[in-house]
Amino acid sequence: MKLLIIIGTLLILLLVGVPIGFGFALAGSAGAAAAGLPASAIAGAPYFAVAAIPLLAIPFFILAGELMNRGKLIDRLVDLADSLLSWLRGRLGHVTIVSSAFLGAMTGSSVATVAAIGSSVGDRMVRGGYNRGYVGALVASSGLLGVLIPPSIPLIVYGATVGVSVAELFLATLVPGALMTIAFMIVHAIRVRSVLTPGMAGSAEISGGFSTDAFKGLGRRVLRSLPALVMPVIILGCIYSGITTATEAAAIAGLYALLVIVIGRLLPVKQIPKAFYQAAIVSGAILVVIAFTSIFNKVLTLMRVPQDVAEFTVALTDNPVVFLLCVNLLLFIVGMFMETNAAVLLMAPLLFPAAMEFGIDPVHFGIILVTNIELGLITPPLAANIFVALKVMKTNLPQVMRHIWPFLLAAVAVLMIITFVPELTLWWK
Known part of the structure; x- marks a missing residue:
């Protein structure tokens, strides 16, 4: 009964639009009152x-990504990916996916990745003849790589919550991130022919092919x-060489991004405080929820x-x-x-605790949960x-939803592989 009061209060608060953090706090307080717990038992928790x-690590990684994004380094990454992938059929779509992976390695944020990639490569895809709804679906799906590829903010949250090494979690995402990409x-x-506008059948997007000109x-x-390419190397290199912890590597990433912006004069000096301000706003929102x-x-x-x-x-199953099947279904619904x-x-x-009872590796379980x-x-x-993709790509929900399902099914397939082939996550052990 007490648990129903807590869950019911939380659902009602979220449904009526109460901010997530405050909804959890009020529901928790209601549960404490129902259980007869003293206020002192929960006062120090926040x-x-x-x-x-x-x-x-969260504010430092967000700051690094914000500085890199405002400094237009993502445009340089897109140009590089465009050259390297020019031989593939559907080149611009592949550039969108790979660029999202690159940006995810700098920001650790999915929504930020969608906004940045959509406003750069997404517009280029529309001009290249792609269906606008499909571009929105591709950009939104590729944004998942911003969460999966380290550094990942949700993985930092998971590690801090249950006491698992963030460095090990980052290492464990490398193969799953590559699989999702x-x-x-x-x-x-597979879909490129069907999502190009009529008259584009003979375009380079369809034919592909190797050319030295590219x-x-x-x-x-x-x-x-x-x-931009060096930054993930610095982050992961510092962590896995044992030179720094994940938190210290995040601080180095923030300082490195600032130096790159200042020395390269990639951003007017008066714009730098705005980057710090935006990073502080986003970090504050996340930490309030936590x-x-x-x-x-x-x-x-x-x-x-x-x-x-x-x-x-x-007791239900041994x-x-x-x-794991039940957990995946539950987490999918919660997500x-x-x-x-x-x-x-x-x-x-x-x-x-239940995962530990079944002998599931805590790092492996973290990757399953976050994915x-x-x-x-x-x-x-x-x-x-x-x-976010709807806003950036100026399209509507029905058009995007019509094209999102193949990417969602592919992501679910990768999730199943990650779940039942733990060696892909724990390859380094």
Whole structure:
């Protein structure tokens, strides 16, 4: 009964439009009152939730991505990808996907990736003859790579919540991220003929083919893109060489991005404070959600809900395959209705104990959880990536939804592979 009060209060608050963080705080407080818990039991939860050192990585990575984006380095990456992928059929779509992967390696944010890629490569695809609704679907789907490819903000949140190494989580996403990228490229290659406007059948987008002309000036493009290309190398190199922690690497990434912008004069000096301000606004919003969600999670923990869920799940089935199927279905539904970081904060503490009972590696489980929840970014009703793509590409929901399903099915297929072939995630162990 007490659990129903908490969940019911949360759903009502979210449905009437209460901000996510405040909804969790109010629902948690209602649950604490129903359970007879003293206010002192939950008063310190928000502070201790955001005081976790791994969470310092979030504002630094967001700042680095904001500076790189405002400095137009994404345009240089797009030009480089355009040269390298010019021989493929449906070149511009492949450029969109690969550029999204590059940008994801700088920002760790899916929505930011959609906005940046949509306003650059997306417009180029429309001018190249692609259906506007299809471009919106491709841009929204490719934005998932911003979450999956390290650095990933939801993975930082997961690691800080359940006490798993963020560095190991980043390493574990490399193969799944590559698989998702390849899956989207395959879908695009299959669909390219059907999504080009009539009269484009003989275009280079259809024919593809190797041409040495495309590689003219490649060296210059590589040099222009080098500052952006080096950043993920610095981040991952510092982490996996043992020189720094993930949090310290995030700080280095922020400082590196600032130096690149200042030394290269890529952004007027008066615009730099605006980048810091925007990064602070986005970081603050994420940390507020984390802080207030901790009240909700603290109440559930004191009521032994995670332990009860684990015991119920183990009693229901002793088969880890069945457990993972059930978890995937549950997470998919949750991701449809909740913001990604909030969903991670809610579901990780609930499901983690049960996963440990089944002997599932905590790193592997983290990749499953985050990959699954992120599918909600392209699955209505929440579907944040789709709505950002609608705005950027100036299209409508029915047109985008008509083209989103092949990419969603490909993402689900990759999720199943990640779930039941743990070696792809834990290849480094």
